[in-house]
Amino acid sequence: MDLSPEQLVTQLGSGPLLPAYLVAGAEPLLVLEAADGVRAAAKRDGIAEREVFEAGAGQREPDWDGMSATFGAPSLFATRRLVELRLPTGKPGKEGAKVISAFCADPPRDVVLLVTCDDWSRSHGGDWSQALGRIGRVAVAWPVKPHELPTWIDRRLRSRGFAPDRDAVAYLAERVEGNLLAAAQEIEKLVLLFRDAAETGRGGRPLTLETLRSLVADASRYDVFRLLDAAMNGQPALVVRILAGLRAEGDAVPALLGMIVMELQRGAALAQVQAKGGNIVAAFKAQRVWDAKQPMYRRALQRHSPQAWEAMLVQAGLVDRIAKGRAPGDAWVALERLMVALAERGALRLLATG
Numbered sequence: 001m002d003l004s005p006e007q008l009v010t011q012l013g014s015g016p017l018l019p020a021y022l023v024a025g026a027e028p029l030l031v032l033e034a035a036d037g038v039r040a041a042a043k044r045d046g047i048a049e050r051e052v053f054e055a056g057a058g059q060r061e062p063d064w065d066g067m068s069a070t071f072g073a074p075s076l077f078a079t080r081r082l083v084e085l086r087l088p089t090g091k092p093g094k095e096g097a098k099v100i101s102a103f104c105a106d107p108p109r110d111v112v113l114l115v116t117c118d119d120w121s122r123s124h125g126g127d128w129s130q131a132l133g134r135i136g137r138v139a140v141a142w143p144v145k146p147h148e149l150p151t152w153i154d155r156r157l158r159s160r161g162f163a164p165d166r167d168a169v170a171y172l173a174e175r176v177e178g179n180l181l182a183a184a185q186e187i188e189k190l191v192l193l194f195r196d197a198a199e200t201g202r203g204g205r206p207l208t209l210e211t212l213r214s215l216v217a218d219a220s221r222y223d224v225f226r227l228l229d230a231a232m233n234g235q236p237a238l239v240v241r242i243l244a245g246l247r248a249e250g251d252a253v254p255a256l257l258g259m260i261v262m263e264l265q266r267g268a269a270l271a272q273v274q275a276k277g278g279n280i281v282a283a284f285k286a287q288r289v290w291d292a293k294q295p296m297y298r299r300a301l302q303r304h305s306p307q308a309w310e311a312m313l314v315q316a317g318l319v320d321r322i323a324k325g326r327a328p329g330d331a332w333v334a335l336e337r338l339m340v341a342l343a344e345r346g347a348l349r350l351l352a353t354g
Contacts, residue, residue, distance in 0.1 A: 005034035008139035012041040018136040019107035022129055024090055024117035025141025029180045031116060034139050038114050042082045047112065054086040062087075064099045071103050071111060080110045090117035090124040097128040104131035121291060144180060149173045153183055157207065160191050167209040178226075224256045227339065228263050232300045236343040243336050253323040253331040260338075261316050267300055268309035275306050303345045312342060315351045 003011070005023065023034045039050075051070060053062040062085060070083060085092075085100075092100060103113060115132065117124070120140055132138060144152050150173045157164045164172075176183040194205050227246065230238040246256065266287050273283040284294055304312075319334045321327035337350040 002133075003137055003139045005030040005037075005139050005141050008034050008137055009037040011137065012037050017041055017045050017047075017112055019111070020104065020113040020115070020132045020136030022115045022117070022132045022136070022138045023141070024115075024120035024124070024139075026119060026143050027141040027180055028118070029184055030141035031118065034141065035114060035116050038112075039082065042112055045080070047080045047082050049081040050084065051081060052084045052086065055088055061093065061096065064095050068099050068102070071099075071108055074110065080112065082112050082114060085113065085115045087115065088118040090119045090121075092128060097126060100128040101131045104128075104135050107135055123291065144178070146178065149176075149178065149183075152180070153187075156184065156187055157190075160187055162190065162194070162205055162207045164207040165209065168207050168212050171209050171212050224259045227256070228260065229296065231339045231342040232263070232267075232296045234299055234303065234343050236340045236347065239339045239343050240336060243332070243339065247332055253319065253335055256335070257316060257320055257323070261313070264309060264313050264316055264342075267297065267304070268306065268313060270297060271301055271304065271306040271309045274301055300342065304342075304348075308345075308348055311348065311351055312338060315341070 005025075008021070008023070021038050023031050023038070025031050042050075053067045053070075055062050067083070067085065070081075087096075100113075100115070103111075107113075113132075113136075129138060150169050153172050153176075154164060154169045157169070172183065172186060176186065190207070223246075227239065227242045230242060266289070269287060270280065270283050270289075274280050284297070289297055315334070315338045318327060318329075319331055319338060322329045322334050323331035337347070341347045341351055
């Protein structure tokens, strides 16, 4: 059974190192902390030598031959080594899977293998990851869902010696809005400000809403990707809020439109296939809409007809003309009408008011 990153870190502190660890997931903070936990455990165990193989960085795949040779070669400087394999896509390919499986079939006594992946889903697993799990541990950092964020923040605050009240936790969750790294940074800032709380660890220092209001910066993740997610998922209030944040941060409307138009064109194409009774699964694949995003698109397709998608594309053209001074009006207001219309079927009538 897969562990959570927190469970892996706990186990690392209470037992000997195993031959292999796989840490994967789309939450960079959790992956980083779990991988750091393995590195720290290796250091405590006297492992000073580390070698890294990485996909990317000028080459499409890691040096599989070199990695295989490393597994078979004795260490020159230490009795044990930590070998890290970094796979951003979470897919080693046939050659990589073969190298990893061969390692797992007969793990060298002087090597601890740490594999990290930035992308992970149920479909990523295979014989190679199962082999790693048999000789070691697999920890997956699944995205923290919005309703899970307050619990995550509360648990992290308490681990740092605080006793937060419910309003304080809710306030921090609202301000960081899904950004775990920002939440962790704010909590570490509180640790520095109230160092005695982190050191006592008994009961914890009370943390109130009033305290947080005076200390916490707004770290909300206001970007075009979150804007599109909110609109496609049918969250008009969040759309308005994110747009206000983007405008306050000085973003330019034309800079946002490229991604928005691309998503509208994709939605229009999918709507046409659906209206004609075509193969929507094949259409998702053709439009490069991966499994994790398909539920969001399905919700949007249920709200809007092909004609509605075309109307929204026309509105996007109007927004572009206004932003470039070629048509009268406020580009931000026009953009808000467009995105709210995408989020809520009844708001389509706003487009007619241009």
